[in-house]
Amino acid sequence: MTNGDTSQMVALFESISLDAKLAKQSATNAKFSQNLAQVIELAGCTSTGLDDRKRGNLLYTVAGKFPPNALAHRAKVVADVMGGDLKTNAQLDGCFEYLKRLGGEALSEAEYREAGGIGVVVSEADIEKAFDAFLGTGGLGERLRQERYRLVPKLLKDFRDFGVNKWADGRVLKSTYDRKVLDVLGPKTEADSAKPKKKKAKKKEDDAGAGGNGSKSKEELRREEEENQRNADPHAIFAKPEENNAVHTTVNFSDGREPLRISNTKAELDRYLKETGGRYMTRFPPEPNGYLHLGHAKAMFIDFGLAAKHEGGVCYLRYDDTNPTAEKTEYIKHIEEIVAWMGWKPWKVTYSSDHFDTLHALAVKMIKSGHAYVCHQTGDEISEYRELKKNSPWRDRPVEESLELFERMRLGLVDEGTATLRMKMDMQNENFNMYDLIAYRIKFATHPHAGDKWCIYPSYDFTHCVVDSLENISHSLCTLEFEPRRASYYWLLQVLGLYKPVVWEYSRLNMEHNVMSKRKLNRLVTDGHVRGWDDPRLLTLAGLRRRGYTSKAINSFCRDSGITKNDQLFPYHKLEHHARNHLDEIGERRLGVLRPLKVVIENVAEDAVELVQSKVFPGRSEATYEQAIGRYVYVEETDFREKDQKNYYGMAPGKTVMLRYAFAVKCVGFDKDESGRVTLVRCERVEVAKAPKGVIHWVGSERLPAEHRPVKAEIRLYDYLFNSADVGEVDDWLSDMNENSLEVVTGALLGPKFREAKIGDVFQMERVGYFCVDPDTTENTMVLNRTVTLKESVFTKGVKSGGGASRK
Known part of the structure; x- marks a missing residue:
């Protein structure tokens, strides 16, 4: 719109007695200004203007709030405004609600007039009668007498909408309301006029006693906020199926044809609601041309989740299988299996074919x-x-x-x-x-x-x-790249005379340092850059599952990511956070060392075997499992230093540490090989009056009886798959791959309890991280994938020991 066009529009809008500021604001909005100009033309005021601010404001309301699916009736509403039948915004709102349900179908004059209160005369006596009835609802009369004039302004709005009052003249309603209030309460007293005293802030200890936040730590408040967010319903943004007669989209044409304002007619909607019972019907429609990834998990959460939120709601699993050259039975089976693993149960499994x-x-x-x-x-x-x-x-x-x-x-x-x-x-x-x-x-x-x-x-x-x-879908939900296709989606349904679902687009879920494009994932797999579709470095759901992520953690992350149209590029630690929360809850604790360093306890007999009880969930449960310890143990090599240092809690010459669940030992020396590498740490078992600050994990030796010997393991540690956070911005994306995205640690030793572990089991290896048993596990070697570290951080290689042992 040019400056000249804007000036003409401002002049036109001011000619119907709109406020100058409002007229200028209206002219800057191209779509609204076009609507308002059309309404003024329908009113016959384009050349003559309108010296009636009240009617001018009503025309402004018609331009802004008129339901687009009922434009065929706009001329009638404008005529009734100009003729004096529609005098208030409340009347317009009533008519708009009726017309929104009606759409473009033939109008019933009686229903229209009833909806807009046309011809309804509300006398002062009617308002007085309504006031008496109003005070009798929900104990409002008693509340008014208690709170007196402090409550009067709050009740006025509700009174305006009570009974026939919405059609009453506003000034008469207000004066009658004030008079009736005076009859009930009498004149204002000095106490009524006094300002209410501000409440003093309670002390922290009082807050704590009353359940307040005064004594809560930042961490407790953060967790409370996260819980509130989780309890909020992200699906509440979607309209009800019975409301699906609004205009879905406007299709403009280049040849001057009248734009299509596409919506369901009342008859189409009524027929649909009769067939479906008005229930929510969604679909999860993957194309079977690859494995599902984290973005599909979000789609499942939205599609299945919306249906699950409403009684009788259903969700199809529909394979979008229109391209036979790209689709495989392998992918079809995988999709159905992963949907079940994610905890979703389709109402029906269908195929586009x-x-x-x-x-x-x-x-x-x-x-x-x-x-x-x-x-x-x-x-x-x-x-x-x-x-x-x-x-x-x-x-x-x-x-x-x-x-x-x-x-x-x-x-x-x-x-x-x-x-x-x-x-x-x-x-x-x-x-x-x-x-x-x-x-x-x-x-x-x-x-x-x-x-x-x-x-x-x-x-x-x-x-x-x-x-x-x-398939009678009520809500067709898809990602934002499909938004430009709305026009073609609805044009085709309009041409074919078919029912039109609600389409709602949301932002794709993207993660830093990774890719989720099927094309790119397929390239990574087929070119051998990764070990397959279920490589734990990928964000495929098969890869995440193999790595040890649970479906509950993934769904929790999807819920936390929200349903929004804003671009989303999530940092990886957000996903790790949800994994860590759930694995902390379900992952039984075990002991194991990734890089073993041998320790001899010199004052323990060569054939000694002592059984100790280790906690399954320390601090949460009394459940234990049994481990054996003898003269030799293995500790993490990063838990020993040749010289002690400040704020270091591991082993060092002359220093005492606690072996987790066992006893205290004091380091008395160490041995090195020819290269200078420490090969053996010599200790003595000691009795201590007070437990040392340093507590380190360990495993027993191969000299113990067979059932107590450690389990040999290969540990796979994962780093970012790509170096750049936003891989989508990298032209040569394959050259951005992180060469150190996988580190394989051989020779790790695990506690004997690991012999009971099955493929897919998850554990917390104390002080090391959360791990999952990999399918590559053999009879001789257990393979573990590290899911996440114990604490929120960037990916770390090896054991992140910092100062050695944990502090007790």
């Missing part, structure tokens, strides 16, 4: 109605013509010719790549998703679900919206 017969019939219907044609342009030619916004040379071919060619395509009599069926949309549209999208293409390929029946296959653009409608 289940509807191929119906889709074909609808394509024929489109050709017959002039909305589709067979085109012989190549892919490159189609791209070129779209760049130039040029129509295909075959766009206007006769309907009969397209029908015959489409049938030949179906029968396999047309070569692959030489013809497509395209939707006749608008090649000059401002939205490139209206550039005559492909509806069908030829592919001589066996479909993993439909078999060999078809040699033409529908496109995603043709299939997705139609199947949503056929």
